[in-house]
Amino acid sequence: MGKLLFYIFCFLAFNSCIELNNPPNIQGTWELLSATTIRNDSSIVxxxxxxxxxxxxxxxxxAFLNHDNNNGKDTTAHFVAGGGAYSLVGNQYKExxxxCNFRDWEGHNFTFSxxxxxxxxxxxxxEEIEELGIEQKIIEKYTRVKVGRKRNIYATPLM
Structure with a gap:
């Protein structure tokens, strides 16, 4: 019985190591479901x-593209875009x-899980840019966009 438990433990430990070294498949198009920014003691959803x-x-x-739904024709006008190279090792994603249309953000690296x-x-x-006084934690949830889907209706994110 002791050997059986030892072999089960070794099997589970080996399989958990394999999962940690295999990065998730993040390639594709993703639509933002929720975004939370934490600065100091404040949380902004x-x-x-x-x-x-x-x-x-x-x-x-x-690349990311973010805009308002009113075609920029009212006071909610909003547009943010940016992109660059990334690396992915395990679940560590580095952009x-x-x-970026906020040009002061260009040339910076950001590491995420x-x-x-x-x-x-x-x-x-x-996200930290010392010269701009930015130091904040972000938590973003995206849903994979299916091929041929024109528009996602915002739903309660899965967790």
Whole structure:
């Protein structure tokens, strides 16, 4: 019985190590479901009711596009875009922001943890740009965009 438990333990330990070394499949198009920013002791949940954001990740690069749903024709006008190269080792995802309409953010690297649960991508980590006084934790949840789907209706994120 003791040997059986030992072999079961070794099997489970070996399999858990394999999962940690295999990065999640993050390639594809993702639509933002929720975004939380934590600065100091404050937590800000982004209102996405009148906005839409997608993140596109291919083999070596990422891009994000974020805009309001009113075609920029009222006081909710909003547009943010950026992209660059990324690396993924295990679940550690590192973005090198090469392009951004907030130009002071260009040239910075941001390291996040990423996890996939079903069709949900969870990305969390620290954004820090010392010269701009930015130090914040972000937690973003995305849903995988299915081929041919025109628009996602914002739903309660999976967790």
């Amino acid at each position: 982004q209102d996405l009711e009148n906005k839409r954001m997608i993140k596109i990740i291919n083999q070596h690069h990422f 090198s922001l090469e392009y 990423v996890f996939i649960k079903g069709d949900t991508l969870i990305q969390e980590g620290i």
